[in-house]
Amino acid sequence: MAGREDGNRQQETPAGAGPAWAEELLEHLRPAGRDVRRVVAWLSGAVRGSVALQDAAGNLIAGNRLPLDEDLVTDITAGRIASAAWESRERHLRLVRVEHPSHACVLAVSRETPFDRRASDVVTHTAQVIELLLTARESTAAGHRLRRATSDLRLAILQLLMVEDTVAARRVAAGLWPGLLDADTACVYVVESGPAVRDRIAEECLDSTGEEALVVRCPAMDGHVIVVSPRDATREALRSLVGRHPDLFLGGSVRQSLARTATAYGQAVSALAVAHFRPDKTAVYAERTHPERLMDPVALRGWTSRVLRPLDTLPHHTRAELLATNRLGLEFTAVNAAKVLGVSRNTVRARMERVEGLLGTDFADLTVRAVVHLALNTQIGLPDAHLASDTGNPGLRLSDLLSGPAVRTWAQDLLGRLDADARNPRRTLRTWIAAGGNAERAAQTLGVHAQTVREHVRSAEPVLERQLLAAGTDLYEVVLAHLAVGDLDVPDFHRHD
Structure with missing residues (x-):
């Protein structure tokens, strides 16, 4: 494959002529050139003929389809x-078996002139190269x-944890990651990167945590990687990862029970x-003072x-x-909640509309x-028997x-900051x-421009230390503060509140 007997090493030769064909063929094994179709096209030019690579079922993998004897193809693919070889006045045909990890293929070469030694060698060695490429491709695809x-x-x-089905989540995880979810509590982290590098960052998260954490590419946000881990060492491992990359950011939750993974995810975001x-x-x-922690726990549970x-x-x-x-649908948009849960957004909306109807x-x-x-997040801590419904003042x-x-x-202290x-901005926010969080309608009421309303609401965020323009816990706490000081009316829940 590497020698030339005439000594004319400096003479330029056409593609595929002389020993150059071996070097050209080997180039196709380089990482940048591993393409079976390109190899078949090269072979066609090297032997000045037509080439077809097909499987036992007759499916064309590369090249141009040739009229082949089906029985002969079956004998070759069956081993x-x-x-x-087959010859006639018009054409000369060579068929070679090509091994494949799952099934054999046939490399067929047809040309007008007989196959000399050189052409036969080119076909034989090309079949070996194709064999290597198919094996590598199959291994890569399997990986x-x-x-x-x-x-x-x-x-x-993650989706099972988000809907509080911790038993099923543990059962699924136990097969591949024994002990991953054995703890009763965990923290949730969100690593933010550019979407183009998210896959690489996810792999680095797996390496950094030693696969002792649940690492998930967020289905809702293209640049986010979600990490759920019961181990304290995970936080420092992720901090170190963020420190090594200039364009990464990390948000983490406080420790929550596995049933409150959705709550922890909201905290991390x-x-x-x-x-x-x-x-x-x-x-x-x-961890700040939340309004529900200031209420009588027995009365709140009752x-x-x-309500529910x-x-x-x-x-x-x-x-x-x-x-x-509904807990996720109120915390995030219906679209993002649907992606996190693995259902359609229409399903999320239908489930929320059903709860609306039941609660009136x-x-x-x-x-x-x-x-x-408030009710849904308090409900997480209630036993299934709902014993709390019979406690406290029933008229509360x-x-x-x-x-x-x-x-x-x-x-008063919270809203007084404004x-x-x-x-x-306090009047604008109210x-x-x-x-309903609609800037245009609020602007009409106030007699200002809608952009002014948005600017006032946005400027209130750092003062209140809460996100307001995105639905979620932060906004709802500010709403409850308005209800508590009487700036807004407490909504009427038909017969339930």
Whole structure:
């Protein structure tokens, strides 16, 4: 393959002539040139003929289809013979068996002139190169399929955690990652990168955590990698990863029970927004005073059970499905909630509309969303038997819970931060909430431009230390503060509140 007997090494030869054909063929084994179709096209030019590569079923893999004897092709692919030759006045045909990891193929070469020694060698060695390329391609494809299946399995586990099905999540994880979800609590982290490098960052997350964490490419945000881990060492491993890359950011939750993975995810996303303003590009969700922690716990649980009582008549799995979907649907957009849950956005909307109907309310009202969000997140801690529904004062209403001294003091202190601004963003924020978060409608009420409303709401975010333009826990806490100080009316839940 490497020699030339005439000594004329400097003479230029056409493609495929002399020993140059061997060097050209070997070039196709380089990483940049591994393409079976290109090899077949090269062979056609090297032997000045027509070439076809097909499998046992007659499917053309590369080249141009040739009229071949089916019995002869069957004998070759079945391994009864390794090669065959056929001649007529018009054409000369060579068929060579090409091994394949899953099935044999036939390389057929047809040309007008007889096959000399050189042409025969070119065909034989090309068949060997194609064999190597097919094997490599099959191995690469198998690796891709395995990685894709593993990635899909991780996403399925995350989706089970998001709907609070921790038993099924543990069962699925135990087969591939024993002990991964044995703990009762975990933290959720979100690593943000550019979408183009997200796959590489996900692999680095796996390496950094020693595969002792659930690493998932976020189905809703192209640049996000979600990491769920019960191990404290994961946080430092991810911090180190972010420190090595200039364009990465990290947001983390506080430790939550596995059943509250969706809540922890929301905390991580909230912290991620803060990380963009931190020198080290990382942030952990700040544990602050939440209004529900200032309410009488027994009374809050009793109120929650009464608000959600219309759902108690549903089958257990249906009720759990509606609760989990609505919890995510209120925390994020319907589209993103659907991607996280692995269902269609119409399914998310249908489940939310069903809960609206059962509760006799309207989620277009931000005060309603905030109140239902409070009930759904309180409900996580309630036992399935809903014993809390029989505790406390059965006539207690949400307005009673919000009028407690601790809650009112918290609300006044929070909203009072806005009073120093001469633009009166507190009035704008109150009007914007009453308008369902619609800047145009709020602007009409206030007699200002819609962009002014958006600017006031945006400027209130760092003062209140909460995201307002994105639906979620931060916004709903601000809404509850308005309800507690009486700036907005407490929504009426038909018969339940």
